[in-house]
Amino acid sequence: MRRSGIVRLSAATAVAALALTACSSGGSDELDPNADISEQTLTISTWPEYYSPTLAKDFEAATGVKLNIVHHATNEEGFAKVTSSADSGIDIVFLAGNFISVLVEEDLAAEIDQSAVPNLENLYPEVREFAFDPDLKHNVPYAWGTTGLCYREDLVSETPDSWADLLEPAPEAVGKTTLMDDMRWTFIPAQRFLGYSINTTDESELDEVGTMLKSAAKQSLAFDNTTYGEKLIAGEAVLSHGHDGWCNMAASEDPRVSFAMPKEGSDLWVDGMVLLKSSKNREAAHAFMNYILETENQTWLVENLLYNVPNRAAMESLPDELFEKYPALIRDGASLAKMEQIEDVGDAIDIYNRINTEIRAG
C-alpha cells in the first residue's frame, strides 16, 4: 500500500527469487508452555514509520523480550526478504493480505496458536472471514484501510459522493483531479462505478473500464500515489483518489482537506503479521502479536498515524471528536470489511496491463 514509484526497482528481482526457493523447515507448530520468553530475541520486518517509535523499548519493558525491528519499503521487498533463504532471521513479517496468501501457499507461514493471542477478541469478528486467510489461521491483522475521494471542501461546489465525480469531473475540477498510479488501483473508480468486481478478468468489462478511464485521465492533473495530499493542500488538485490514512494526514495539515466514501463502495486492504515457520522464537512471537493487539497499542496507531485498524475495542475507545476531525477514520468496521479486496487475477493481469498502457498513452 505504501509504495513509492521509484522504490519498485528492487521488487521485481525480489519476487523472482520466490520461484527459486522452495524451503520449508521442520519443527512443530506447538508452543512450549515452559519456554522463558525473556531468553528469546524477536526480529520483525515492517514498514518504516508504521509503529510507535518506542515500540521496542515498551515491548521489552512489558515482556522482557528484546525486539529488533528491520524495515521493508514495499510488500515485494518484505516478501523477498523472507523467501530468499531458508532462514531469514526474521520471526514476524508485516505484509498485505494478497502477499500473505502466497506465503501460506508456499508453506512458509506458521499456524497461529490462537489460545496464545487472547487479544484476538479485540478484533472485529469479520476479519475471520477474509478469503486470503480464513479464520486467521496464519495471520494477525494489524491495520486495514480503504481508498476513496480525498478533496478540498472549499474548492468543489458539491460534496463528492460518487466515483462519477472523479471520472466525469465538474467544470471547476477539470484538470484538477488525480488518479492513483498503482495499476490495480487506477482501475477501481471505473470498476466500482460500472458495478464490476475490482478483480474482474472479463476482457469486455475491462475494455469498458479502460474507455472510461481514458476520458477520466484526459481530464485529470496527474497519476499520483504518494503526493496527492500535497497537491490538494497547494490547491493544484481539488479531488483525488487516495488512501484513507494519507488523506487524514493531509487533513491534519490542512483542515480544508476532507474524505468521502463513494456510494458505489471501494476496496479494502489488510496488513497482517505473519509468523514464519523458520522462527525459533515462537513463544515470544505470540506474546508480541498479542501485545500489538492491546487496545492502547492500536489506538496509538490510529491517533498518530491516522490509519484505520481492524480492532473494534481500539476504535470504540477513541473519542468521537477524532472521527469528526478525520472523516477517513471509519468506526463501522462491518461496512469496511464488506469491501472487496484486491486479489491476484492470474493471466488476466496482461489485459490490465495492456489497458493501463492505453489509458496513459491517451
Add this chain to the structure above:
Amino acid sequence: MSKSTRSYRPRPARAIGATLTLGLPGLFLLLFVAVPLGIVLVSAFFKRGRIGGFKPEFTLGNFAELARPVYAQVLGSSLLMSVTVTLICMVIAYAAVWAMRTLTPRGRIVALVAVLIPFWTSFLIRAYAWMLLLGDAGTINGALQMFGVIETPLRMLYSPEAVILVLVYLYLPLMILPLAASAEGLDHSLGDAARNLGASPWRSFRTVDLPLTLPGALTGAVLVFVPSMSNFVVPDLIGGGRVLLIGNVIQDQFLVARNWPLGSVLALVLLLLLVLLLMAQSMVIKRIQGGGK
C-alpha cells in the same frame, strides 16, 4: 628486429598484467552487460512467470504483442520527444559553445566546470526542484502572481512541454561537452578566411564551422537521445504519469505488470533502434571526415 621480438616475448609478469588489464574489465562486462542482456534476450522468447521471471515454455507470442497499435504509438511519441529534446539541446549547446569561444582559456575552463556542477547533485533532487519551480503553487507562479502579471496560476507542470524542458535541462551538459571539445580544435582562421572572401557570418558558420564541429554535435546527440528515449523518472514526476514514454512502458512490464517477456521484447526493440542510430551516426561522421580529406 631483435628489439621487437624481445618485446613480444611472453613473460610471466606481462601475462599476469595482460590477464588483469583485459580480464577484469572483461569480467565486468560479462557480469553487468552480457549476462543481463542475455536474460533479456532469452526471456523475450518464453512465457511469463506468475510473479515475474519466465516459464521454460518457448513462445513467439511476445513479439505478436508488438502489433498492438498502442506500442507503435508510444514508440512514435517517445521518438518525437527525444528528437525534440536533442535538437533543442543542440541549438542551445552551439550558442553556449560559441559564447564560450569568446572567453579567455581560463574563462572557458570556468565555464565548463559550471556546466558540470549540476552533476554534483542527484538527478532526482533536481527533478523535484523543477516541480517546486513549475508547480501551480510554485516559485514561478508565485512570483508572477505577486507582481500581478497573472491572476490564476499557469499550468506548467504535468505536460509534455514540461517533460521536454526538464529533459533538456538534465542532458544539456552531455551535448555541450563533446561539442566544446570539437570546437576547441577549430581553426579560427578558417572562419576569418570565409568572411574575408565575403561570406556572411551565418554562411561562414553553416559552410565552415558547422561541418567541422558536426562529429562533436553528433556524439552529443547520441548521448542526449539515448537517455531521453529510455527515461522513465521524468515522465513520472514532471509529466505526472500522463506523459508515457517507452521507458515507462518497459519499467511497468518488469515492476508493475511483472511481465518480463513483454518488457524484454520492448527493451530489445529500443535496443535495436539505438544500435541503428549509433551505426547511422558513425556512418555520417565517417562521411564527413572522409569528405574533408
